[in-house]
Amino acid sequence: MWIEIETPMLANELKKSFLASLWFMFLTFPIMVIRVNTVEKIIQWRWANLFFVGIGSFILSALWRYLIRRKEQGIHRTEVDGIARVTLSQRLLGDRRFTIPALIITTIAALVFPFVFSIYQTNIMITALIYVMLGLGLNIVVGLAGLLDLGYVAFYAVGAYSYALLNYHFGLGFWTVLGIGGGLAAMFGIILGFPVLRLRGDYLAIVTLGFGEIIRLILENWNAFSFGPSGIANIPRPGLFGIDLDIEQATIYVYFLMIAMTLFTIFVVNRLQNSRIGRAWIALREDEVACQSMGIDKRKTKLMAFALGATWAGFAGVVFAAKTTFINPASFTIWESINVLCVVVLGGMGSIVGVIVGAFILILLPEYLRFLSEYRMLAFGTVLVMMMVFRPGGIVETVRRTYQYKETDH
Amino acid sequence: MDYFFELFLGGLTRGSIYALIALGYTMVYGIVQLINFAHGEIYMIGAFTALIVISVLTMLGWNQIAILLIAAGAAVVYSSAYGYTMEKIAYKPLRQAPRLSALISAIGMSLFLQNYVLLAQTSDFLPFPALIPDFEFMEPIAHIIGSPELVILITTTIVMVLLTFLIKFTKIGKAMRATAQDRDMAQLVGVDVNRVISVTFIIGSATAAIGGVLIASHIGQINFYIGFIAGIKAFVAAVLGGIGSIPGAVLGSLVLGWTESFFTGYISSDYEDVFAFVFLVLILIFRPAGILGRSTSEKV
């Protein structure tokens, strides 16, 4: 809808935009206009930038205020009506006329994808699917149980290194290690879970962040164990009954493997979410004290969330190692944890569809934003802020399940 | 014993460097309950602004001391302006939103600012001139503690005392404490919460800028990424001391500095950071709210 702006208001708007643009010109002046090179002792003046900043911020500030007003009006309307606003995404997801064709199209697209598009596209899609898995796993911890985990990448690393190392030392195959990797990650989840049982919110965040860093630093320093920063190369791709696959076939194989595993993840996570355990997680997120007083074992529930969340990262790690065929600690930095967290929050915490959408946007967008080249991360940061400001609940907000409670009419 | 003493001093310097950044971090957290992930970037912008001003003025052939003062002033003004603007854009619209959303917004801001400086300036390390001269009277002990270290120590102490004074005894400080306790209630009794939060960000950013200039001048080089690394360490230090507590931030920073220094000195620097994090976890197991943090058991 368009908001009517009257003439005195328009003048006011222009004035506000003008002031904003002046402010940003002041703000960006030293860094945008002057470029110093203290090595060569050169100073470059780029006055044109000041002009661009001025024009840009004038337009953006007007747009910004318009969007904020729209958002506030939306909230206001909800309050007046007293009815929770049903978002478009929720409506679509609840409508079978939409979901069934959408599912069919997605299935067909997924099936023909590797045959239609190049191996490069398929490879990116595999990465995106790995992130779907990671996102769904982290969603258990953050989205459902409400435990802010900034060290999720540790479990991913556990999975990846268990495949690389077990294969290197004992020649264990992909399928064997897939189970072991998931199990080991779950174990690490519990190891992390114990000391943080008592911690809340931001304390939890920093400890988990530390845990992630500890794992990475150990992998980096303990050469005898992990081959240190130079990493492990020549990790075999997953085998298919001993058939030798060339790179293209192997990629397609991994792609379908990943599709199957993603479906499996969605299936399991969905079931967990709508079970006794899933409800306990959500209750834990909503109110820890009340949750305990309703007879839920806080420790057990938290540990289960950490373990089950970590398991998926373990699986994803094994696939990652098998797909990349080379791993080193540089792939498991805190930015990776942040990336997965962004997948969850951007997509919509607690929502499976949201996480899937979030993963595709976050992984595919930068890949297809390659034309932006060096402006890529700048754009990414901007998108994160904008998303949160204008849609703090994420792209797809959760729909709570409704139960069939009337067996017989009463 | 000499060795111990030198490690002690090294840890003290390192700790007070962390403290200069952690102070602003903890202050913003205490009042807004937001992990301001981009605080490190404000520190970095302060350092860059100072470097730019210094380069320009040096080229114009100004007097050394005038340059120092103007550069520090510009860094403070610009960092505060960035902090203020950042709050208005990325955090204010999210006051009522889930806290995780605000955290993601902060991460987005951090990424944006890093890349903004990277693109507008350079990805390379730039030499940063030593602003603090080697004092005459420090000469006999210069091999143990240098003049820049001394200045950092003194500045950290002053900033800590000033912040404590500000929060405990001034009118705005009272408003800050009220806002920290209960934002809605503070608003009801006539505290201009928006203004209080803006002022908090401005002061927090100003301390980051002072830190940026001093530390950059001590280390001698900067690039766009220094803020992130320093920010994480300062965050750890603030949590260690009890996030939200001003003396806690300093104590946490010093403890972290000493921990790292002694661990490196007596064991190995290979696992320095691992140890720092393990130490943090241990402290938090026994004191879940940090060393000086009051564990606010929720009212049931």
Next chain:
Amino acid sequence: MDMEPILNVKQLTMNFGGLRALDNVDLDVHQGEIVALIGPNGAGKTTFFNCITGIYDPSGGDVLISAPKKGKTQRINGLKPNRVTEKGLARTFQNIRLFHNMTVLENVMIGCHCRMKAGILGAVFRGVSTRREEKAVVQKSYSILEKIGLEKYVNDFAKNLPYGAQRRLEIARAMATDPFMLLLDEPAAGMNPHETQDLDALIIRIRENEGISILLIEHDMKLVMSLSDRIFVMDYGKKIAQGTPAEIRKNPAVIKAYLGEEIDA
């Protein structure tokens, strides 16, 4: 008739640092009773609840329970809240603590948690027994909502309920844990007279129909006097009186505590 009290609190003491919030408080509740705990603000009533339900670990004294049908007396202080709930004591909260972003039905289903068995494998494979259990829990929760009169909200988010309904939902949630005794912390706070009346009837119904005994903290004296079989009065962490509503009404210590010293002077 079982003569042993189902809840027997002896000399319960709780210290917070130097502050003694509870000082040798005794209290007992018998099967089928409605007992009220009253006292001025800050008397230590909620602390008393917290000590019984495991949220605090009391500094001294005993909390003994004897579930009506099992008959054995157990000491429960120091147990975690969830263990206390499993033993059959369920509570509500003074400051409403519902699971706001869950539906009304789910809130009640959470109450059933500790009476359910399904684990991870059950959740994933959703076998016959799990499905049967889920179905039973949904039915049970729905019937509790009907009893409390909240069935029209069943699929609404808890946070969207009117205030009075939220209070009642807390009671429904607590009932879902199959307690032999309910501890209600100011259930009528913030309710209008009409809602309070309904609450009065509801509490009576719970006792009559479900056989659940009630211990409640309440400031609404009209409600307390009409509902309670017995009343305990606390002030400054000490029990200052106990007796039937008629006795309490006349007790000088109680009058003093409520009206302050100046009346005497």
Next chain:
Amino acid sequence: MKNRLGQFLIVAVVFAFMAAGTAMAADTIKLGVAGPHSGDLASYGIPTIKAAELVVKDINAKGGVLGRQVELLVEDDVCKPEVATNTATKLVSEGVHVVLGHICSGATKAALGIYKDSNIPVMSPSATNPALTQSGDYPNFFRTIASDDAQARLEVDFALDVLKLKKIAVLHDKGDYGKGLAEFAKAFLEKDPRAEVVFYEGITPGAVDYSAVVQKIKKSGAEAVIFGGYHPEASKIVTQMRKKRMDTIFISDDGVKDDTFIKVAQKYAEGVYATGPKDVSSNPMAIAANEAHKKAYGADPGAFYLNAYSAAIALLNAIEQAGSTDYAAVTNALRTKDVETPLGKIRFDDRGDAIGVGFSMYQVKDGAYVELK
């Protein structure tokens, strides 16, 4: 629904043919260029693109290779292994014949498997990890830079033969490059009876100070420090050592042989030793290449520019010599035929290392690196 599915399949098949068609119809020689072109390591990758552009422009102007024009396909890998595999598959699916890259060793290792399976020769101007050539895992890999162990060898020999040191501390930055180098240095020192390693540790890059480590070096009584890593850390350590009035000799690597190091450490940089590629400033081809860069881009070339320039020449020359883009023929030509490059006349050994490319020792004298003969 069925009808629509049919339409979709038709479109899909058409697309597939088009994709295949474009790959076959081309008759240019495709030279892939991969490396970090964005992000914090971009400054290491971008000079390679410029080198490739200049070489290709030059060769195309002279009629191309085997009479075919050379086409550049430039892809970013941000130095991350997982991105590098995407980059590599993209280049492979676009049908590259040879690849110039990648820049970082980790990314190179991750990508090499993919090129190997597709029989594509790869030449890096900068990946110095020894395993790349020495493990024998990558027969398709070549490089125009000496490997880390050669550098470590030179550092150790210099310390022992020229400086005659007895007690040496080895330090690294825990990174792929620095730690790899330090490990070699340590191993070489331990094998030699003339000196002992009194200290071996890693420091955390980006830390605010290194006083504890410096203190520890002082306590260890080392006469010299061999440091594996980059200049930002090196300048901090050297400055801190000198401020503590330690005159411990500082020997480091190519990552420190950078003018920024001298600018940052200033007076404290004096006397520091660092290894770096042999000085080729008198080679006429190098002079021409640098001139071309200045003319085209108005600035001095960046990191690994000459290595990349030489690699591009070597790759295209090998195709010319082999008479086709056939994998066996091209790799054979690389190994057997000498080629004139800005780095001198080079050829590649069986493992893929360039013969005739090496390192020299430099020392900071009066604020500049000077090659020691």
